[in-house]
Amino acid sequence: MATADPVVGRAAAAAYPEVGSGDGGESGGGGGDVFSGVGPIAISAARKVKYVYANDLNPTAVEYLERNIVLNKLERKIEVFNMDARRFISSIYSSQHVHPVTQVVMNLPNDAAEFLDVFRGISWNHQLAVPSCVMPNIHVYGFSKAEDPEYDFHERINLTLGENVSDVEMHRVRLVAPGKWMLCASFTLPVSVAFAKPNYIAC
Numbered sequence: 001m002a003t004a005d006p007v008v009g010r011a012a013a014a015a016y017p018e019v020g021s022g023d024g025g026e027s028g029g030g031g032g033d034v035f036s037g038v039g040p041i042a043i044s045a046a047r048k049v050k051y052v053y054a055n056d057l058n059p060t061a062v063e064y065l066e067r068n069i070v071l072n073k074l075e076r077k078i079e080v081f082n083m084d085a086r087r088f089i090s091s092i093y094s095s096q097h098v099h100p101v102t103q104v105v106m107n108l109p110n111d112a113a114e115f116l117d118v119f120r121g122i123s124w125n126h127q128l129a130v131p132s133c134v135m136p137n138i139h140v141y142g143f144s145k146a147e148d149p150e151y152d153f154h155e156r157i158n159l160t161l162g163e164n165v166s167d168v169e170m171h172r173v174r175l176v177a178p179g180k181w182m183l184c185a186s187f188t189l190p191v192s193v194a195f196a197k198p199n200y201i202a203c
């Protein structure tokens with residue numbers, strides 16, 4: 001993806017309508033792209049939100065992510081991380097990171113929902129413990145072959161977060177194989193989850 005903005009920006013905006021939605025606008029908070037790859041979502045989001053933290057575990061993806069950020073002249077709006085998703089999420093809510101993250105995108109459809117457990121108890125010792133803090137909107141991608149894919153994906157989210165999450169907005173992204181949907185679920189992190197007893201130890 002060594003191409004400059006318009007293509008990347010338009011493609012990502014079309015593919016990921018949730019990017020930059022909600023209260024993460026230029027005047028509001030920032031975004032966290034947990035599985036950013038070479039950066040289509042992070043780059044598109046950086047044009048809509050105040051600041052973006054972008055992460056990928058793969059150093060080669062990170063190398064191209066950094067090149068794409070430069071090509072798009074977004075060095076001052078995107079900070080890059082090369083670490084595991086759990087550590088990244090924990091890290092962006094630590095007090096060392098000053099930009100409040102109000103939108104989190106998790107685009108690893110096979111596994112992303114399994115990483116949601118990191119949000120359980122995230123408020124302890126973190127930025128979100130501030131009483132006035134806005135809970136983040138999470139956009140998590142997943143696959144489902146179930147007869148009712150929305151119900152199936154919602155159940156997986158509830159199971160990982162250890163709570164029944166209400167008001168989950170679900171949209172079907174596309175059919176990836178006969179009977180297999182890619183979905184995106186969007187919801188606000190419940191306060192009860194953020195302040196729950198953590199079942200994951202942050203590194």
Ligand SMILES: C[S@@+](CC[C@H](N)C(=O)[O-])C[C@H]1O[C@@H](n2cnc3c(N)ncnc32)[C@H](O)[C@@H]1O
Pocket residue numbers: 034035036037038039040041055056057058061083084085086107108109
């Ligand atoms: C489906 S790609 C998404 C890329 C990008 N969001 C896009 O739309 O093109 C998933 C990315 O997650 C990264 N990844 C896989 N496991 C990870 C982990 N545990 N922590 C962080 N990144 C991971 C992969 O290296 C890959 O680049």
